[in-house]
Amino acid sequence: MFIFFFRTPSIPSPSSLPTDHSRRSLRTYNNFGAAWEKRVRSSARIRSPNGVSVLVTGAAGFVGTHVSAALKRRGDGVLGLDNFNDYYDPSLKRARQALLERTGVFIVEGDINDVDLLKKLFEIVAFTHVMHLAAQAGVRYAMENPGSYVHSNIAGFVNLLEVCKSMNPQPAIVWASSSSVYGLNTKVPFSERDRTDQPASLYAATKKAGEEIAHTYNHIYGLSLTGLRFFTVYGPWGRPDMAYFFFTRDILKGKSIPIFEAANHGTVARDFTYIDDIVRGCLGALDTAEKSTGSGGKKTGPAQLRVFNLGNTSPVPVSELVSILERLLKVKAERNIMKLPRNGDVQFTHANISYAQSEFGYKPKTDLQNGLKKFVQWYINYYSDGKKADQ
Ligand SMILES: NC(=O)c1ccc[n+]([C@@H]2O[C@H](COP(=O)([O-])OP(=O)(O)OC[C@H]3O[C@@H](n4cnc5c(N)ncnc54)[C@H](O)[C@@H]3O)[C@@H](O)[C@H]2O)c1
Numbered sequence: 477m478f479i480f481f482f483r484t485p486s487i488p489s490p491s492s493l494p495t496d497h498s499r500r501s502l503r504t505y506n507n508f509g510a511a512w513e514k515r516v517r518s519s520a521r522i523r524s525p526n527g528v529s530v531l532v533t534g535a536a537g538f539v540g541t542h543v544s545a546a547l548k549r550r551g552d553g554v555l556g557l558d559n560f561n562d563y564y565d566p567s568l569k570r571a572r573q574a575l576l577e578r579t580g581v582f583i584v585e586g587d588i589n590d591v592d593l594l595k596k597l598f599e600i601v602a603f604t605h606v607m608h609l610a611a612q613a614g615v616r617y618a619m620e621n622p623g624s625y626v627h628s629n630i631a632g633f634v635n636l637l638e639v640c641k642s643m644n645p646q647p648a649i650v651w652a653s654s655s656s657v658y659g660l661n662t663k664v665p666f667s668e669r670d671r672t673d674q675p676a677s678l679y680a681a682t683k684k685a686g687e688e689i690a691h692t693y694n695h696i697y698g699l700s701l702t703g704l705r706f707f708t709v710y711g712p713w714g715r716p717d718m719a720y721f722f723f724t725r726d727i728l729k730g731k732s733i734p735i736f737e738a739a740n741h742g743t744v745a746r747d748f749t750y751i752d753d754i755v756r757g758c759l760g761a762l763d764t765a766e767k768s769t770g771s772g773g774k775k776t777g778p779a780q781l782r783v784f785n786l787g788n789t790s791p792v793p794v795s796e797l798v799s800i801l802e803r804l805l806k807v808k809a810e811r812n813i814m815k816l817p818r819n820g821d822v823q824f825t826h827a828n829i830s831y832a833q834s835e836f837g838y839k840p841k842t843d844l845q846n847g848l849k850k851f852v853q854w855y856i857n858y859y860s861d862g863k864k865a866d867q
Pocket residue numbers: 533534535536537538539540557558559560561569586587588589608609610611612613614627628632652653654655705706707708709710715
C-alpha cells in the first residue's frame with residue numbers, strides 16, 4: 477500500500493535520455509564580444525585579500541555548482557565552463573546556472589575540447605587554479621554511449637592540460653577522479669596505495685587513464701596536479717541518474733525500484749558521501765595545491781602530483797539507503813531485488829581518508845540519514861512548484 481502525501485514529481489528516466497552529446501562550435505555558443513568579456517572578467521574578479529582566480533569546468537554540474545558557490549562565497553574569482561549536455565535533464569543544469577548567477581558566478585557555455593575558447597578565457601583571466609570537474613559521469617551509461625567518455629574524460633582532459641601547460645604562468649589543477657578506479661580491488665578500506673588496474677567500467681578506465689595522463693603532464697611540463705577520488709556523492713541539486721535520486725522519484729511514483737544484490741545474497745554497499753563534505757575536500761585540496769613549475773610549455777623543476785580519496789569512511793548497504801528514503805518519504809518502496817548485473821557496478825566501496833586528513837584536515841561530518849534528509853527536503857521543494865521536468 478502506497479501513501480502519497482504530495483504531488484508526485486516527474487523527472488526523465490536516464491534510460492530515455494538522448495545519447496548524442498553534440499559538439500557545438502565556439503560561434504554557436506554566443507561567446508566572445510565585449511559584453512561577454514565583461515561578464516567573464518567580472519565573474520573572475522578576486523574579492524578577498526587571499527583570494528585566487530579559479531576556472532571551474534563542469535560548473536553547471538552537481539559538484540561544480542556547489543564548489544563554485546563555495547569559492548565565490550569566500551571571495552575567490554570564479555568562472556564556470558560547461559557544455560550543458562543532455563546526459564540528464566538540462567533544465568536542472570540551467571536552474572543551477574541561475575542559482576550561481578545570483579551569486580555572481582558566470583558560466584561560459586562551451587566544451588573543454590574547444591581550444592580556442594580555452595585560450596581566449598586564459599587570455600582574459602590569468603587563472604591561478606583550474607578546478608576540473610567536467611566529465612561524462614555514471615558507470616552504467618558507459619555501455620550505452622562509450623564515445624562520450626572518451627570525448628570528455630580523455631580527449632577533453634588532454635585538451636585542457638595542453639592549454640594549461642602552455643600558459644605563463646601555468647595554473648595549478650585540481651580535478652575529479654573517482655572511487656571507481658578501485659574497480660575489482662577487494663582490500664578494504666581502499667587506500668590510495670592500493671591497486672587500481674582492474675576497472676569494472678569504461679567510466680572507471682577513463683578516470684584511471686586520467687590519473688596516468690596527469691602523471692605525464694606533471695613529469696614533462698611541471699603542471700601541479702591533484703586528483704580527487706570522490707566516493708558516491710549525494711545531496712541537494714544532485715544528479716538524476718544516480719540511484720538515491722531516481723529511487724526517490726520512483727518510490728514517490730509507486731514504481732518498483734531495482735536493488736542490486738551480489739551472488740549468494742551478498743550485500744552491495746557504497747561509501748555515500750555528502751556534498752558539503754566533498755566541497756570542503758575540494759577547497760582543502762585547492763588551498764594546499766602548490767604552484768606549477770613550468771611556463772610556456774617548459775618545466776623548470778619538480779612539481780606536485782597528488783591523489784586523494786574523498787569518502788565518508790562508513791559504507792551503507794543499498795537496501796539500507798532505501799529504508800532511510802522510505803522513512804523520510806513516508807512511503808513504502810516496492811523493492812525488486814536483482815542479481816548485480818555486469819554493467820559497470822562494483823559490489824562495495826569504502827574509503828580510507830587518512831591521507832586527505834593529514835594533508836588538509838579532511839573530515840566528513842554528515843551521515844547518510846542526515847544527508848538524505850537534506851536531499852529529500854530539497855527534492856520536494858524543487859519539484860513541487862509545478863516545475864515540468866519530464867520531457
Ligand atoms: N557525483 C559523484 O558521485 C561522483 C563520484 C566520483 C567522481 N565524480 C566526478 O566528479 C565530477 C563532477 O561530477 P558530477 O556528479 O557533478 O557530475 P555532473 O554530470 O553533474 O557534472 C559534470 C558537468 O560537466 C559538464 N560536461 C561534461 N562534459 C563536458 C565537456 N566536454 N565540456 C564541458 N562541460 C562538460 C556537464 O554538462 C555537467 O554539467 C565528474 O568528473 C565526475 O566524474 C562524481
